[in-house]
Amino acid sequence: MLLISCPWCGEREETEFHYGGQAFVAYPADPESLSDEEWAQYVFFRDNPKGDFAERWVHSAGCRRWFNTVRNTVTSEFQS
């Protein structure tokens, strides 16, 4: 089980959180101009690195707020 640091509540057990996947995937600024390929990238394609990964978590069983963090996908260490 991971110990995850919520920016508002401090360190809590992983079971209080839900995972939100890759961070900084912004909704397209001009959705009507997107090609099918660009929509596919936005909806389905995500980075999947072995190493540092910028990702989102939500503290669902706590303050219920979302936050971004960077975690190493091999060691599970969070960058503080």
Add this chain to the structure above:
Amino acid sequence: MEHPDWLWRTPEPKKSYDVVIVGAGGHGLATAYYLARNHGITNVAVLEKGWLAGGNMARNTTIIRSNYLWDESAGIYEHSLKLWEGLREDLEYDFLFSQRGVLNLAHTSQDVREGTRRVHANRLNGIDGEWLTPDELVEVCPIVNTSPDVRYPVLGGTWQPRAGIAKHDYVAWAFARKADRYGVDLIQGCEVTGFITDGNRVTGVETNRGPIHAGRIGLAAAGHTSVLTSTLGVRLPLQSHPLQALVSELLEPVHPTVVMSNHVHVYVSQAHKGELVMGAGIDSYNSYGQRGSVHVIEQQMAAALELFPIFAHAHLIRTWGGIVDVTPDASPIIGRTPVENLFVNCGWGTGGFKATPGVGWVFAHTLAHGEPHELNRPFTLERFTTGALIDEHGAAAVAH
């Protein structure tokens, strides 16, 4: 004591091959075998960074079935199950394939609707399947708790009699032995670190044992596929997650079939030797750590005990994890990539063991002809652009 005969050679890599396959799991080995057997292509190497079949092939819970919902899935999974049914004779090796059937339990009215719909869909595709009431399913598996006084009572289940299990290591060895006999080079301790390219075309791989040239390259690297394609700047709709399984000590035979439950997330069978083999869920986050969390196992054991009270006497002996590559529609990707001569077989996520012979067959065809076989034509990368997804979350919601 003398060492028994080796099942395959340990050759030095050649400078060049017609086809290089990355990953000597079940899929890579089966692909190499069918390249030789069906297409006469034997100048082939399978490159494995670790030891042969030490990845997910050695870590899965060996459930084999073909009761998926959609026609595309019925095509490929049933093709695979039919191959399993003749594979022992074909490979001349006994890998303890046992068609003891699979029960997929329903605990909610939504499960019941999904299950009955799937049975009808299976039967329309000529795949065996039946809907069983709680009373009927205890006849198949007497140790399932069908009491209404549990958190998620069993409301019924689907039953595929031709489903079953096999001994995963033996399956890999059987394919490896035959591929080797055809002259395929199985090269262990050989990690692919990048690709040799010429414009938008791959012409070989870089490895820790030097460059190896190839006419065509097929990736069968399961959870590590994105790591490989990212060296070419190619992104895939894959996320890698840890998936765990566990075994009990050896017990007298108590469990005659395979039971799976999406809702409480248990899948369990009893191996030939006697251990109860149970799978857990994936960890929610992306990881290549090859170990999962204890709370995932705890949750899984709590559900298993409610379904099978008799398991309370068993001891957990060992747990382990593998890294599985999950797609958005819970179906695999088998075919071309944006890079010429580079082909992928990936995205099998939590359920690719059952497909081992079937995928070997169609991926070999794809590599031999440069185009997909009829059965993997729908499983392209392009489906994420066209929207022709093959949503198998109902049939694949439990990791298996």
